[in-house]
Amino acid sequence: MSTTMETLAIRTENKFRTLITKQSYKKGEVICAMPSENIMDKPNRFTVQIARDRHTHVGKLAALNHSCDPNVILDTEKMVMIARRDIEKGEELSFFYPSTEWEMQAPFICLCGASNCIHVVAGARFLPLSTLESHYLNPHIRDLMIELLKNTKQHLKNL
Numbered sequence: 001m002s003t004t005m006e007t008l009a010i011r012t013e014n015k016f017r018t019l020i021t022k023q024s025y026k027k028g029e030v031i032c033a034m035p036s037e038n039i040m041d042k043p044n045r046f047t048v049q050i051a052r053d054r055h056t057h058v059g060k061l062a063a064l065n066h067s068c069d070p071n072v073i074l075d076t077e078k079m080v081m082i083a084r085r086d087i088e089k090g091e092e093l094s095f096f097y098p099s100t101e102w103e104m105q106a107p108f109i110c111l112c113g114a115s116n117c118i119h120v121v122a123g124a125r126f127l128p129l130s131t132l133e134s135h136y137l138n139p140h141i142r143d144l145m146i147e148l149l150k151n152t153k154q155h156l157k158n159l
Ligand SMILES: [Zn+2]
Pocket: 067, 068, 069, 110, 111, 112, 113, 114, 116, 117, 118, 119
């Protein structure tokens, strides 16, 4: 599978980067592989979290913006980007950041306008379970959430 991402283009407007697709995709289709050569233990604005202590530089995919109603999924088990619904040529691609990010280095306010907008995008650990469950979640996020819930229960017991 290709990681060259020749079907994707970065558009820059007023220093704001967006990732655009140059072709259409059907729901469920694999768009490209996620790069995984450059792994680090801390996140930054060019990385995607792929496991508890692993963040990979994702090249062009770092231009993916967040949306609360996204059109792609990053699957960190198979290391691929998948169309979450039918996508038209020329559309901007976006994914739900908390589906990969547990605790983001640079939180921000979301203005996506979706009816289910989470407003503060800071990572999965800051979202209620009910919100997370309506999204695709990668296994490391699921594991970390279960751990957090267990610790909270323990903490309440010790009060
Ligand atoms: Zn939003």
